[in-house]
Amino acid sequence: MLETRRGLVLRGLDLSLSGQRVLHAVSLEVAPGEVVALEGPSGAGKTSLLRAAAGLLPCGGTILADGGHPALVFQQHALAGRLSAQENVLVGALGRLGFWRPALGLWPAAEVAAAEGCLARVGLAGLGDRRAAHLSGGQRQRVAIARALLQRARVLLADEPVASLDPKNAEAILTLLRHLAGQEGLAILVSLHQPDLARRFADRRLRIEGGRLWET
Numbered sequence: 305m306l307e308t309r310r311g312l313v314l315r316g317l318d319l320s321l322s323g324q325r326v327l328h329a330v331s332l333e334v335a336p337g338e339v340v341a342l343e344g345p346s347g348a349g350k351t352s353l354l355r356a357a358a359g360l361l362p363c364g365g366t367i368l369a370d371g372g373h374p375a376l377v378f379q380q381h382a383l384a385g386r387l388s389a390q391e392n393v394l395v396g397a398l399g400r401l402g403f404w405r406p407a408l409g410l411w412p413a414a415e416v417a418a419a420e421g422c423l424a425r426v427g428l429a430g431l432g433d434r435r436a437a438h439l440s441g442g443q444r445q446r447v448a449i450a451r452a453l454l455q456r457a458r459v460l461l462a463d464e465p466v467a468s469l470d471p472k473n474a475e476a477i478l479t480l481l482r483h484l485a486g487q488e489g490l491a492i493l494v495s496l497h498q499p500d501l502a503r504r505f506a507d508r509r510l511r512i513e514g515g516r517l518w519e520t
């Protein structure tokens with residue numbers, strides 16, 4: 305993956321899974337400070353596109369990302385319920401810490417402080433000690449976003465981050481993403497099933513169908 309200062313740039317992404325063509329020469333750009341919604345019917349390729357852009361699926365084409373690597377926020381937030389909110393956020397630092405010290409619970413003090421800072425940025429100051437299993441759905445999604453922030457990502461890819469939330473929490477999470485784009489200059493690509501939310505919270509909307517993308 306190549307680095308750019310231009311947010312996220314995807315050029316000609318081609319992806320096949322199990323012999324089936326899933327993405328057809330998908331190109332898009334998300335500028336720093338911009339929230340772009342990705343919409344499309346079930347099976348259109350939204351998750352595949354986000355995973356490919358995050359480098360989790362090998363694909364053809366070019367991926368350029370501010371900060372070197374986008375961070376992916378999963379629909380079901382993928383937290384360890386038995387771990388605290390802070391420990392779940394610290395998982396975002398594993399890429400630069402290696403395995404052994406974290407496996408022994410020896411997190412560097414600077415990373416612990418950074419994790420608390422990320423929790424504060426998503427509105428969860430003071431909840432670092434709370435077990436993830438004891439957080440609400442909206443709070444868990446905030447922890448997942450804080451974990452992405454601790455990766456020092458400048459590009460966030462969010463795969464239906466509000467699909468399992470009630471309308472009030474869904475709006476709160478999208479407000480947070482807007483804030484992170486507007487105040488911190490992150491480039492955010494978010495897949496959404498609700499057109500009304502896409503209209504209200506996204507700067508631009510992209511539609512994908514059958515693995516082909518166009519602007520709406």
Ligand SMILES: Nc1ncnc2c1ncn2[C@@H]1O[C@H](COP(=O)(O)OP(=O)(O)OP(=O)(O)O)[C@@H](O)[C@H]1O
Nearest residue numbers: 321322324326344345346347348349350351352353
């Ligand atoms: N591992 C796989 N092997 C083969 N085909 C796959 C695999 N994963 C996904 N696909 C196919 O790729 C296409 C796109 O799937 P994807 O999950 O990206 O769609 P989506 O738009 O995210 O759908 P949804 O809104 O239901 O989550 C679908 O036709 C799906 O069946």
